[in-house]
Amino acid sequence: MSWAKKFSRPYRVEQGKKFRLKDYDPADTGKLHSQEHAEELLAKGIARMAELQEKLYAQDCWGLLLVFQAMDAAGKDGVIKHVMSGVNPQGCQVYSFKIPSTEELDHDFLWRNMKCLPERGRIGIFNRSYYEETLVVRVHPELLEKQRVPRTLISKNIWEERFQDIGAWERYLSRNGFVIRKFFLNVSRKEQKKRFLDRLEEPEKNWKFSSADLHERECWDDYMKAYEETIASTSTPHAPWYVIPADNKWFTRLAVAAAIVDSLDELNLSYPKVDSQKKNELEEAKKILLQKKHS
Numbered sequence: 001m002s003w004a005k006k007f008s009r010p011y012r013v014e015q016g017k018k019f020r021l022k023d024y025d026p027a028d029t030g031k032l033h034s035q036e037h038a039e040e041l042l043a044k045g046i047a048r049m050a051e052l053q054e055k056l057y058a059q060d061c062w063g064l065l066l067v068f069q070a071m072d073a074a075g076k077d078g079v080i081k082h083v084m085s086g087v088n089p090q091g092c093q094v095y096s097f098k099i100p101s102t103e104e105l106d107h108d109f110l111w112r113n114m115k116c117l118p119e120r121g122r123i124g125i126f127n128r129s130y131y132e133e134t135l136v137v138r139v140h141p142e143l144l145e146k147q148r149v150p151r152t153l154i155s156k157n158i159w160e161e162r163f164q165d166i167g168a169w170e171r172y173l174s175r176n177g178f179v180i181r182k183f184f185l186n187v188s189r190k191e192q193k194k195r196f197l198d199r200l201e202e203p204e205k206n207w208k209f210s211s212a213d214l215h216e217r218e219c220w221d222d223y224m225k226a227y228e229e230t231i232a233s234t235s236t237p238h239a240p241w242y243v244i245p246a247d248n249k250w251f252t253r254l255a256v257a258a259a260i261v262d263s264l265d266e267l268n269l270s271y272p273k274v275d276s277q278k279k280n281e282l283e284e285a286k287k288i289l290l291q292k293k294h295s
Contacts, residue, residue, distance in 0.1 A: 003041060004048075006030070008259035013241045016232035021224060021243070026188040028245040035250045042250075045257035046086035052261065053123060055269035057091040060121035062267055063178040066260065067129045070185035071223060072213045073195035074246045076127055079185065083257045084125070093118050096127040105147055109133045109162070110169060120177065131182075134162055134230045139222045163233040170239040180239040181263050183256060184227060187246040189220055 007030050013019055032038050056062060068076045084092060095116040104112045110130050118124025137143045138159055170180050187195075196217075199209040216223070231241045242259050246252045274282070 002262070002265075004045065004258040004262040004265065006258070007032075007041070007255050008242065008262050011242045011244055011255060012259070013231055013235040013243060014237045016235035016241075019228065019232040019235065021186075021228040021231070024186055024243045024245070026186045026191065026245050027247040029248055029251045030245075030255065032251060032254075035248075038250045038254045042082070042254045042257055045254065045261050046083070048261050049083075049257065049264065050086040050088070052264040052269055053087050053091055055271055056123070056264065056267075057088070057121045058271050059269055060272075061177060062269070063118045063120045064123045064260075064263065065118055065126065065173070065178055065180045066123065067126045067131065067180065067182040068185065069128060069131050069135065069183070069227075070246065071187055071192060071220075072216060073192050073199070073208075074185040074187035075249050075252055076185060078249060079183075079253055079256050080125055080127060082253045083260070084123075087123065091121065092123045092125065094125040094127065097129060097132065100147075109147065110165070117173070117178070130166060131230060131234075134159055134166070134234075135223065135226045138226045139219050159229070160233070163230070166234055167236065167239075170234070170236070174238040179263060179267070181259060182234075182239065182241045183259070184231060184241060184243050185246040185252060186243050189217075191247040192217065 010030065011024070029038075056064065068080065070076050080094065084094075093116070097112065100112065113126065113130045116124065116126070137147075144154065144158075173180060196209065196213060199205040231243065235241045242255070244252055244255045244259075
């Protein structure tokens, strides 16, 4: 088994029928006990990812969408920063989705995400995503009222309907050559508290803290229930979830990198092959460049 599979497959959820969030330990480190070893493997993963991304870009057939969801202070920004540090910026697109704007509320809930999908040959990153609709909106149902959905269409089945709509959309994207990988950074409530205190005590981290974070923390159990049902209802072989342990940032980054490398490896990427006519053109160009008058 490759290192990428070893550190990603245990956290991959393809069939959510028996999924239980309590079965996933936020402090798990995949039997790794050395941060230094993890950082060495991460560097290896970043190098491999850069190699695969170059082929992805050159081949211009597949697209990769990475979706990140988590509770506050779980480390989404840090993961994106560290794991994607070796990727060519020309082949990567990052979008953060915050409170919907007036324009966005005048459209269906998937509209703002559709506009930001990656092109073929590129890696798209969603820092939060359309899954906010089955997470924060579910925990705070008053937000649903602001979406201007006709009241006759809002029933007790709305969350199941949204799971179905999301599933159909992800299946459609998959059938068109876009690979979807979804990450839930699974931080414990204890570790979140520690990170909040760090933000309060360290001046350079004060800007990261918001009083709204405490309000959301009070809804912890509701969020865990929403995450569990969302992951259970939307995990598929073509768009799996990864429930990544997030209490140790050094392992979180390694596991995410491993999942991305494993997913790209599955595509058997290669550089485009040129036909005979193109080869002749290249030979002619080489001859011209080698002529003394062009030196």
